[in-house]
Amino acid sequence: MPGHQNKLSRFWQELKRRRVINVVTVYASAAFVIIELIGNLTEPLNLPASLSTIVIIVLAIGFPLAIVLSWLYDLTSGTFERTRPLEDVPEEGKARVPNAWKIATYVSFVVIIGLAALNIVSRGNIIKPGMIQSVVVLPFNNYTDDDQLQSLVAGMHACLITDIGRLSGWRVINSTTSNVYKDASMSVQKIATELNVDAAIEASVLGVSDTIILQVSLINAFPEEETIWNSEYKEEKSQMLNLYNRITKQIADEMKVPITDTEELILEKSRTVDPEALFAYMKGQFHWERLGKEDLDSALQYFQLAIDEDPDWADPYAGMALTWDCLGGFGHAPYAESIEKANKYLDKALELDPNSANSHYVKALLLVWPGGDWENGEKEFLKTLELQPNHALCRIYYAHLLMILKRFDDARYQADLALQLDPMQPLVLGLYAAVMGFTGNQQAALVQAEKAVSIDPDNNFAIGILTGFYLLTGDTLKWYELTRKDWYLTDEEYLDSLDTIFQEGGYQAVIREAIRINEEAFKRGNPINLKDQAFNYLEIGNYERAMDFYEIAYEQGWGLLSYIGLDVIYYPGLKNNSRYIALLKKMNLPLPESD
Numbered sequence: 001m002p003g004h005q006n007k008l009s010r011f012w013q014e015l016k017r018r019r020v021i022n023v024v025t026v027y028a029s030a031a032f033v034i035i036e037l038i039g040n041l042t043e044p045l046n047l048p049a050s051l052s053t054i055v056i057i058v059l060a061i062g063f064p065l066a067i068v069l070s071w072l073y074d075l076t077s078g079t080f081e082r083t084r085p086l087e088d089v090p091e092e093g094k095a096r097v098p099n100a101w102k103i104a105t106y107v108s109f110v111v112i113i114g115l116a117a118l119n120i121v122s123r124g125n126i127i128k129p130g131m132i133q134s135v136v137v138l139p140f141n142n143y144t145d146d147d148q149l150q151s152l153v154a155g156m157h158a159c160l161i162t163d164i165g166r167l168s169g170w171r172v173i174n175s176t177t178s179n180v181y182k183d184a185s186m187s188v189q190k191i192a193t194e195l196n197v198d199a200a201i202e203a204s205v206l207g208v209s210d211t212i213i214l215q216v217s218l219i220n221a222f223p224e225e226e227t228i229w230n231s232e233y234k235e236e237k238s239q240m241l242n243l244y245n246r247i248t249k250q251i252a253d254e255m256k257v258p259i260t261d262t263e264e265l266i267l268e269k270s271r272t273v274d275p276e277a278l279f280a281y282m283k284g285q286f287h288w289e290r291l292g293k294e295d296l297d298s299a300l301q302y303f304q305l306a307i308d309e310d311p312d313w314a315d316p317y318a319g320m321a322l323t324w325d326c327l328g329g330f331g332h333a334p335y336a337e338s339i340e341k342a343n344k345y346l347d348k349a350l351e352l353d354p355n356s357a358n359s360h361y362v363k364a365l366l367l368v369w370p371g372g373d374w375e376n377g378e379k380e381f382l383k384t385l386e387l388q389p390n391h392a393l394c395r396i397y398y399a400h401l402l403m404i405l406k407r408f409d410d411a412r413y414q415a416d417l418a419l420q421l422d423p424m425q426p427l428v429l430g431l432y433a434a435v436m437g438f439t440g441n442q443q444a445a446l447v448q449a450e451k452a453v454s455i456d457p458d459n460n461f462a463i464g465i466l467t468g469f470y471l472l473t474g475d476t477l478k479w480y481e482l483t484r485k486d487w488y489l490t491d492e493e494y495l496d497s498l499d500t501i502f503q504e505g506g507y508q509a510v511i512r513e514a515i516r517i518n519e520e521a522f523k524r525g526n527p528i529n530l531k532d533q534a535f536n537y538l539e540i541g542n543y544e545r546a547m548d549f550y551e552i553a554y555e556q557g558w559g560l561l562s563y564i565g566l567d568v569i570y571y572p573g574l575k576n577n578s579r580y581i582a583l584l585k586k587m588n589l590p591l592p593e594s595d
Contacts (some may be wrong), residue, residue: 165390194220277310314353369559
């Protein structure tokens with residue numbers, strides 16, 4: 001043991017004699033200073049973001065090299081010479097460590113300790129690029145003492161989310177999910193944990209007359225809640241959208257969020273919108289997202305009101321286009337007439353604002369679902385995401401296009417991004433469930449569809465998705481219980497007879513009843529959902545009659561027919577149906593894989 005200690009002591013003395021300890025200390029101090037200097041100068045000098053990483057790698061590689069060189073060589077009298085072993089050095093020739101080396105070592109120790117202490121004390125106050133990468137904008141606090149202004153405050157909240165959502169450097173939770181936390185007695189940290197975000201933006205409306213007074217704060221959630229930025233704004237009502245541009249740009253600057261040239265141009269654009277038009281538009285958006293017949297009718301009314309209030313604003317025209325597309329696509333109105341109106345409103349929206357993300361989004365939907373133009377539809381989806389990277393609905397509908405084209409991995413990727421952006425939006429959940437179901441994950445499909453209905457039990461679209469998956473997975477009792485609630489004939493006597501039909505004949509008897517009612521309506525010239533009728537016939541095994549309705553839908557340009565290529569997943573008998581294959585070819589859709 002004593003021999004071992006002597007060896008260690010001898011080694012330590014040799015490290016000091018060869019000045020390895022001095023070199024390590026000075027090198028570490030110099031490296032620390034260089035790293036801090038690069039980190040602080042990268043943004044002001046517009047240096048590459050990767051420069052810090054490169055410098056750290058170079059310094060890390062140089063560290064062992066410096067140790068080796070200090071062991072092998074000595075710096076004396078301004079020249080390098082090979083260090084002689086201790087036993088080869090006479091006693092009188094054993095050099096002491098020069099004072100310059102001692103001073104450099106002591107200074108290095110002080111520098112390292114000082115910089116470390118400075119970083120510990122100030123790290124909570126220094127905002128570095130990438131420190132925050134995701135955020136939720138919480139519902140605004142209304143401190144105006146006027147509850148009548150709540151819809152105005154809600155509209156302001158949604159618009160700020162839209163503006164901040166233009167930043168591709170951040171993941172921004174969309175408004176439907178954000179609104180779930182209205183009046184929630186939860187800490188910012190708990191909300192951030194649930195949504196898997198880094199920070200939250202809180203805003204309070206202090207006054208609304210001719211001037212809006214708004215306080216905005218950014219709160220970092222981890223490791224502890226800490227307000228790292230806040231500001232107060234005053235702006236005229238008519239300039240509200242420009243106010244959001246200012247807030248977004250200032251937050252991006254303060255938080256060192258990278259802004260692309262496209263984003264910079266959008267944020268510099270001046271926009272003046274009538275406040276009443278803005279509020280009417282937001283109400284129209286709310287009703288559109290529910291997709292029921294009555295909600296779509298209400299959406300038309302609110303979008304038209306927004307147009308009446310501000311005929312030069314593009315977004316309400318895009319809203320009208322999208323609503324007419326849905327009315328026709330879901331069989332609530334004559335299809336050809338609906339699509340004609342949708343395209344008319346879309347043309348007007350693009351004329352007013354060629355760079356409106358909303359308009360390009362609607363154009364993508366119209367190109368894909370009525371038009372069957374997969375290539376140009378994808379271009380419009382990508383254009384929308386360039387203008388609005390955090391557009392959850394755009395991403396989930398893009399996922400549906402990718403699913404239709406059987407690019408399943410890409411579809412799941414976009415669907416996952418959409419769910420991260422708006423995890424409590426029933427429409428997103430329902431569309432996500434469809435992607436999961438058709439790409440092989442039935443369990444995930446059911447979980448998300450059930451979540452959508454639990455959030456909004458009256459959401460027609462979510463109910464339709466869930467009933468479809470109950471049927472496809474063989475849970476006919478749950479399918480019927482939910483279908484009965486959604487049955488479009490509300491006469492109690494009829495519903496009682498429907499119960500009898502189900503009890504006596506099971507789910508196929510109910511489907512046959514739906515077929516009978518649809519056939520009668522179709523013969524009278526009333527609009528029906530042709531895709532649903534084809535689906536009903538597939539379910540009872542009448543593939544030829546299903547193809548009759550598919551072909552009618554194709555002749556009429558039905559957008560929902562685009563999903564026809566996926567039906568073979570659940571009805572493999574279609575694979576060898578010549579009419580089915582011929583229709584897929586006409587629509588330029590992928591053909592079923594051969595066995």
